[in-house]
Amino acid sequence: MARSKHPEETVVKILDVAMRLFVERGYEQTSMQNIIDGLGGLTKGAVYHHFSSKEEIFLAAMDRVMAPGAERLRKIRDAEGMTGREKIQTMFENGARGVDSAFFSQADPELDPMKNPRMLAAEYRDLFDVSAHELMLPAIEQGVEDGSIQTDYPRELAETIALLNNLWCVPAFFPARDEEEQRRRVAFMNDFLSAMGLEIALDPRVSLETWRRRCGETAQEDDGADACADARARR
Amino acid sequence: MARSKHPEETVVKILDVAMRLFVERGYEQTSMQNIIDGLGGLTKGAVYHHFSSKEEIFLAAMDRVMAPGAERLRKIRDAEGMTGREKIQTMFENGARGVDSAFFSQADPELDPMKNPRMLAAEYRDLFDVSAHELMLPAIEQGVEDGSIQTDYPRELAETIALLNNLWCVPAFFPARDEEEQRRRVAFMNDFLSAMGLEIALDPRVSLETWRRRCGETAQEDDGADACADARARR
Numbered sequence: 001m002a003r004s005k006h007p008e009e010t011v012v013k014i015l016d017v018a019m020r021l022f023v024e025r026g027y028e029q030t031s032m033q034n035i036i037d038g039l040g041g042l043t044k045g046a047v048y049h050h051f052s053s054k055e056e057i058f059l060a061a062m063d064r065v066m067a068p069g070a071e072r073l074r075k076i077r078d079a080e081g082m083t084g085r086e087k088i089q090t091m092f093e094n095g096a097r098g099v100d101s102a103f104f105s106q107a108d109p110e111l112d113p114m115k116n117p118r119m120l121a122a123e124y125r126d127l128f129d130v131s132a133h134e135l136m137l138p139a140i141e142q143g144v145e146d147g148s149i150q151t152d153y154p155r156e157l158a159e160t161i162a163l164l165n166n167l168w169c170v171p172a173f174f175p176a177r178d179e180e181e182q183r184r185r186v187a188f189m190n191d192f193l194s195a196m197g198l199e200i201a202l203d204p205r206v207s208l209e210t211w212r213r214r215c216g217e218t219a220q221e222d223d224g225a226d227a228c229a230d231a232r233a234r235r
Numbered sequence: 236m237a238r239s240k241h242p243e244e245t246v247v248k249i250l251d252v253a254m255r256l257f258v259e260r261g262y263e264q265t266s267m268q269n270i271i272d273g274l275g276g277l278t279k280g281a282v283y284h285h286f287s288s289k290e291e292i293f294l295a296a297m298d299r300v301m302a303p304g305a306e307r308l309r310k311i312r313d314a315e316g317m318t319g320r321e322k323i324q325t326m327f328e329n330g331a332r333g334v335d336s337a338f339f340s341q342a343d344p345e346l347d348p349m350k351n352p353r354m355l356a357a358e359y360r361d362l363f364d365v366s367a368h369e370l371m372l373p374a375i376e377q378g379v380e381d382g383s384i385q386t387d388y389p390r391e392l393a394e395t396i397a398l399l400n401n402l403w404c405v406p407a408f409f410p411a412r413d414e415e416e417q418r419r420r421v422a423f424m425n426d427f428l429s430a431m432g433l434e435i436a437l438d439p440r441v442s443l444e445t446w447r448r449r450c451g452e453t454a455q456e457d458d459g460a461d462a463c464a465d466a467r468a469r470r
Contacts, residue, residue: 121356125349168395187388191431
């Protein structure tokens with residue numbers, strides 16, 4: 001069997017193709033054969049040489065999508081010369097989800113979490129393990145110590161922020177019916193954060209851009225726009 | 236093939252056995268054959284006579300578990316002579332999740348949502364569609380009108396309450412490490428509700444009871460207790 005001279009390129013190609021399929025049609029609806037078919041020329045043997053199962057591809061692909069953002073946020077968490085509050089603010093400005101929100105906007109606008117439960121579960125686990133406990137909690141604890149954040153519940157605050165920010169505010173996991181609704185979620189988040197002792201201001205622009213991209217409102221993707229309109233009409 | 240004289244009893248038996256398996260070991264890890272095996276005597280043909288797939292059984296079983304609670308909450312929503320705030324308070328006292336919290340405490344204490352993504356996705360969908368939009372939102376809107384609730388964001392408030400209450404506060408979906416942590420979540424929820432204009436007080440007792448039952452702390456189920464201790468030790 002011919003082996004690629006650059007095995008890493010092969011792995012990246014497999015992960016790219018697989019992730020696109022997982023996001024577009026859902027983990028459950030994607031078979032190993034679909035992934036192989038999408039690789040245009042790579043043999044089944046080449047894929048199984050690197051990954052023993054779809055499950056393994058999924059975990060590696062999720063990790064690859066999440067890792068760069070998480071690394072960026074880890075640097076903010078460990079930065080010198082910032083208060084805890086400034087760190088959280090900066091984390092939000094750098095996409096607190098630890099993943100480019102553009103990524104999830106590729107998902108089928110009609111994606112029903114019931115049809116892609118695996119993706120939802122992966123995000124659900126990561127938002128607690130990574131976003132809340134590993135990234136935000138240390139910054140919030142620092143903020144309590146340096147006086148920039150007022151809360152008796154650093155852990156609970158980190159968890160609820162991550163839950164609302166990483167699922168509720170993300171169009172792929174809970175599509176807003178229109179731009180105004182997406183904007184209201186960000187405004188509500190700001191009220192929530194401030195009421196819970198974390199005086200920061202989220203900028204609705206990132207959130208709206210993701211929503212627009214997902215709904216194809218700025219773009220040429222008419223299919224996307226139609227699907228979004230359909231989704232809105234069904235409600 | 237011998238047909239049961241009481242088809243409803245057969246259906247109930249199938250749904251009971253299936254749901255126990257889905258909760259205990261996860262939807263993905265339960266096969267049609269497991270369900271048939273658990274029915275002690277019922278044939279494959281009898282099961283397929285009523286349900287064409289595991290998927291269909293799952294949806295019917297979830298509906299059966301959720302329906303009585305939802306019906307109870309619908310009556311509160313439509314009650315005469317209560318303010319909106321009183322309705323939300325009463326909903327919480329009647330288990331705002333629309334399902335006996337005891338039910339989810341049957342789940343494997345080490346249940347990882349990644350291993351039971353389907354159950355998570357079903358709860359995720361229901362918490363928005365049923366708990367937030369169908370049950371709480373009308374009561375919150377009434378509260379805004381009658382002056383008992385102060386918010387500019389009735390829809391966002393209903394959605395975030397449901398998200399926090401139905402996932403974050405439920406031991407099956409996000410186990411607390413100990414009783415104190417479970418108690419802190421309820422206290423945080425109370426602060427959150429009051430800060431967002433909904434002056435009600437959640438009683439931590441129900442939440443703690445569920446946690447205890449799940450962790451076998453009051454009960455004879457030593458296996459459960461061990462598993463919970465293991466889960467805590469691993470963190």
